[in-house]
Amino acid sequence: MSDKPRILISNDDGILAKGLRVLQEAATPLGEIYVCAPDREQSATSHSLTLHHPLRPVQLDARRWQVDGTPTDCVMLACAALMPERPHFVFSGVNHGPNMGEDVLYSGTVAAAMEGLVLGIPSVALSFAGNQLRADAVLETQVEAITDLLRHLITLKFPAETLLNVNIPAVPSSEIKGIRLTRLGRRTFSESVTRMKDPWGREILWVGGGSVHWTGSDDSDFRAVADGYISVTPLHLDLTHRDVLASAEAWWRTP
Ligand code: MN
Secondary structure, eight states: OOOSOEEEEEOSSOTTOHHHHHHHHHHGGGSEEEEEEESSOOTTOTTOOOOSSOOOOEEEETTEEEESSOHHHHHHHIIIIISSSOOSEEEEEEEESOOOTTHHHHOHHHHHHHHHHHTTOOEEEEEEESOGGGHHHHHHTTHHHHHHHHHHHTTSOOOTTEEEEEEEESSOGGGOOEEEEOBOOEEEEESOEEEEEOTTSOEEEEESOSEEEEEOOTTBHHHHHHTTEEEEEEEESOOOOHHHHHTHHHHHHOO
16 A cells, blocks of 8 residues: 555536646646546535435546536545545636635535535645636646645644635736635625526526636735736634634523
8 A cells, every 4th residue: 555645636617627626636746646527517416415315436537437416415425435545635617717705605616625624634625716618728838837735735723613715816827926815805796697598498597607807905816816826715613703602691681
């Protein structure tokens, strides 16, 4: 058995996604790579689990599987049933498109890393903040930058119950200015539900278009990416709002 760390890679864009191959290539110098990814697009499936039908993993080679399930299913199956031993790290991505602000609540990419974290494994989610139509060529220039980033991240002592959510700006590797530790910004959608007609003239509603407006402090994820920096946001598993908890006494006494 190799003494290199075992690294599990998953994503939400599916086993054929370019970003998954980029992450696999970037992580290869860092350890023994295992891949377990959905057999199809699973973006915006968040942390959903498949409970009501069985899953049929297909083994593609010694360390690669595709699963007819969600990103969370993939990480759970890989860790509990498919890999010979648990991984030391879970990397998820590289997602085609950013996962900043409220995105993290919908993201299957972040959820796969979150599942790693739930299982007690240090986990990193990576997303490429690029326009899907012309992103692939730029993403391919970033393999070395991602290797360098991950090499650094895996040497860190990960804080408890914390995953690292990475967003990479959509600029060629040579133009990335550095790394910023950030907090989540706020994204406001407008007109994200579009009223349309199907080919038979019946009304349908399509979620996901519209325009996006970002707000947030200077240390927000979207500002770092807009300025050409890689954004690293520590995300905590515990969503408890501690300030409210601290004022609970006053809360209940207020009529
Ligand atoms: Mn995706």
